Amino acid sequence: MANKLKKGTIAGIILVLILVITAAIIIPKLYVKFIKENTNVEQKTYLYIPTGANFDQVRDSIAKHNLLIDSSSFYGLAKDRDYGSKIKPGKYPFKKGMNNREILNMLVAGNQEPVAISFRNVRLKNNLAGMVSKKLEFDSATLVTLLDSAEFVKSYGFNTDNIYTMFIPNSYEMYWNITAQDFFIRMNKEYTKFWDTDRLKKAADLQLTPQEVTILASIVDSEALMDKEMPTIAGLYLNRLNNGIKLEADPTVIFANNDFTIRRVLNRHLTKDSPYNTYRNKGLPPGPITMPSINAIDAVLSPEKHNYIYMCAKEDFSGYHNFATNLSEHTANARRFQQALNERNIKK
Incomplete structure (x- = not known):
C-alpha cells in the first residue's frame, strides 16, 4: 500500500513537472503570438495594400517599411487564421503598442483608415485628377478618361466641357482604394446635396x-x-x-x-x-x-x-x-x- 502511494506521489510530481515545463514553454510563445507588442513604430505609420495584392506582396510591403518587431510570430498567426485568403485592400494604420492579434483583426476585417481629400482653387480638371490621385489608389489618367467620356458624363446630366462644374470645393473623407468611378459617384452625390x-x-x-x-x-x-x-x-x-x-x-x-x-x-x-x-x-x-x-x-x-x-x-x-x-x-x-x-x- 505504501509503495502504491509512493508511486502515485511520484507520478503526480512528474505530471506536475511536465505541466510546469510545458507551460513554461507554451505560455511565453502564446504571449509573444497574441499579446506582446509587435509594431516597430514610434508614431502612426500606414500600410497600403493595393487592390488584388497577394500574401507575398503584403509581406514584402511590411518588410520594406520595417513595421514589425517579430515578423515570424505575426506570420505564424496569419497562417493560422488563413489571412492569405482574406486580404482586403486599403490604408491601414500601424500604431505603437499593437499586438499581432490587433493587427490581424484590423487587416482581416478591412478596418482601414479613411483618407482626407481637400481641394480648392484648382484650375483644370487635369490638375484635380493629379491632386486626387496622389492620395488615392487610382491613377490620374483613369479619372481624366472618365471625365472626358461624353457618354459617361452625359448619364449624369453633364457634357465634357461643363463636367468640372460638378466638383464642389470642400474637404471629404473616403477610403484609399476607392475606384475612379466610385469617386466620381461620390462627388456627384456631394454636388446633388450642395444644389439644394x-x-x-x-x-x-x-x-x-x-x-x-x-x-x-x-x-x-x-x-x-x-x-x-x-x-x-x-x-x-x-x-x-x-x-x-x-x-x-x-x-x-x-x-x-x-x-x-x-x-x-x-x-x-x-x-x-x-x-x-x-x-x-x-x-x-x-x-x-x-x-x-x-x-x-x-x-x-x-x-x-x-x-x-x-x-x-x-x-x-x-x-x-x-x-x-x-x-x-x-x-x-x-x-x-x-x-x-x-x-x-x-x-x-
Missing part, C-alpha cells in the same frame, strides 16, 4: 442652370481678389448677360490663351480664337475656367443689384476694382490703371 432646393430656386430665378451658375462663378472668382467684392462683380456680369453684352472678362482670355503667367491682357491676347474668349463670343464660355469657391457660387446666386457694366482694377493695386455704368467713366478708370502698370514696368 434653395440654391436651385435662386438659379432658376436668374434663368441659369447650376452648371451656368458655376461657370459664371469661375469668372467672378478669378476676377475678385476680395470675397466682399464678389456679389458686385457677379451683378455686373449678370447685367451684361441680361443685356446681350459680351462679358469681356480678362480671366477668360488668359484661359483661352493657356498662359497663366499673363499679368497684363494685351490686344494680341484678345484675338485668340477660342470659345472661352469672351471678348470674341457672347454669353458664357462652355465650361468653367477654374474651380470656383462656394463663396463665388453663392455670390452669383445672390448678386448685388446695381447698374454697373464695366470694371477695372484699382490703380492702387489694392485688389479692389473701380466700377462704372458708362464707357467714358470706365475709360478714365482704365487709363489710370494702365498708367500704374506702366509706372511699375508691367508690360505683359
